Amino acid sequence: MTSAEAERAPPAQGRSGRAALLMLLSLVAGLLLGVLAAGGADGWREPLIQAAGVVGGVWLDALKMTVIPLIVSLLVTGIVGGSDAAKAGGLAGRAVAWFLAIYVLSALFGATAMPALLSLFPLPEAAAEALRVGLAGVDPATTAAAVPTVADFFRSIVPTNPVAAAANDQILPLVVFTVVFAFALARVDRPKRVTALTFFEAVGDAMLLVIGWVLWLAPIGVFALAFAVGAGAGGSALGAVVHYVILISLLGIVLTLVGYVIAALFARFGLAEFARAMAAPSAVAISSRSSLASLPAMLSAASALGISQRRADILLPLAVALFRATGPAMNIGVVFYVAHWLGVEITPLGFAAGVAVAAMASIGAVSLPGQISFVTSIAPIAIAMGVPIEPLALLLALETIPDIFRTLGNVTMDVAVTGAVSRQAGDDSD
Template structure:
């Protein structure tokens, strides 16, 4: 037992992932029932995500001066939108070069009860604003929660000169610390939960389904990994840090992302490791990480644009430059406030497909491998959020290189 405690949580998660794949392949349909254990772990994490996002954004915005918020907000917008558009463009380029939709045959899996937003642009914009914040929290509508938190934090930043305002900011900060501690305790169950999730997925769909769509998965995986490597290189040069040290510091975040395929579940780990391993100040950390989760989905944008090109090839449709541009823009906009839990990619795809005149039913082609493609989507979604936060912290002079280099530990 003592030896197990010495094994880091990251290594335990990696072992659980491998054992889960083996168990699923061996026991197949007989192990599907274990999924309830994985779902229980996900729910334990997800039950605090909404208030964690709200609290983090309120604390971060409330602690800023208005001019600081404008400055940091502009930087976030540039990095978020720029990186998402580039990711969507890369998805299109790889799709046109590799042609994963050519020769694709058959229909795999089924898609049930996907919500497609058929509303006008005005309705979509209105849906960003909550009519009732309690209802938005209950529905886990992340973009509405963030909008409310931004306005609440802005109001708090204006009244924090008063004693009651300072007390409120301090209360929010203390509350966030308790929530993070709770999530840290729950994360000790991660190896068990991840083993159950992966074993159930592999047991249910088998490894045979990968053969039919392996070309699509390889295209997505190659594009995602190469894009991430480029981002790691840019961050290393921009922040003047060690490439190997950066990889080491984000490794646990990466493992949580690819094994849970959920940006929401990864958020608490991003915030904790951003502060304690990367040396990002709380001011930047608690603002950029939650906002990035809902507004900076590079992996999803790449997946959507590549899927559009793949479906066009499957139906033997020649896309014009204008249609490809539209695919990039739709893939970028569809990432705003999307579902940040496993399976959210299919929901976003169901939103984009009708806008390009492609049949929604064809999403079933990718449904069977959604978990596997979710690995690459979440990898980019999560890791690039962290890298953007690191870049902004470096810009603002709020990157503690002592913590980043492991020369000192984080202290409250």
């Protein structure tokens, strides 16, 4: 077990839950004190806002510095590991094909559903404008990418210099290079492949440690950023928090229901039968927010549904290791929400880039705690779409509730797809 996997192990759940609660309390306290400070005199209000902006900005920069090396290392280890799994047998190969197809469909769903939800239930313009004023340091005009022509877009997909692409935050070309490199590495002789893979695992583990250190200071950074937003936005900030949590959680709820559809149509389970079997895994998922912690209950559910133990023992651990069905939809949904909040227009090319990065970045996010994967998975999507990533530092503190629906949807999909792959395999020998 790598350090990344160890962080998701059940014994760490209590510490993770306390950290998430402390971060949420820091957000609420910062917003409330900022709202109170909004009515104060400029003589002391402005210095406080500036100081909070500096503290929050330094913490945000520390978080951002890990994104590039971590996304590269996780993509390489995820793809090479998935490739090895696909080579292990027909059953695993079918599962990986399902995972990839659902990743693409999940990204497309999130990219279309969130704009539709925002159209039906928009963030009030007064609240959006107040938040734009309150979030210090965010300037959409300077952080949004220039709109390229179609020819320029396709020319830019393949980087002439991957190092320069990383230095300039050109995420889509960097991801394309990393994916090609990872698939090539998967075909290298095993001894050399293992050596290279060990290096990237070590880089990923080191970055996870750095992020852990940064997140240890998260209550301070989140409090400072929330204070600055609350002081600028006033009471509008509190309503915006509720609006965001509800809309993002809805995406996870819909994907959970899609899991039931897959179970009924492809695995041929009765809906009542599947719901009864999923009661225990769902309870563990909601309480722990960990797919790994839910694995024993998922294995029991698979047995209750009549999936052979041999197949479940292959497919469910593979799903826990490689499959996060809700990730692409909810991650790109967050980016569309931030774009709506800041008034950033998403171009068709930005849409395409976001869907591509959302689907591919989820490969590397599978074994990470919610607070860490939130940053590493969403920041590349935002950069590829030309959306500022600064608001993510605040939204990170709100991940506790959406993460429940992320995990619930993932666990439901894991069992449903396991049943579908097992049904598709029939009596084939694997």
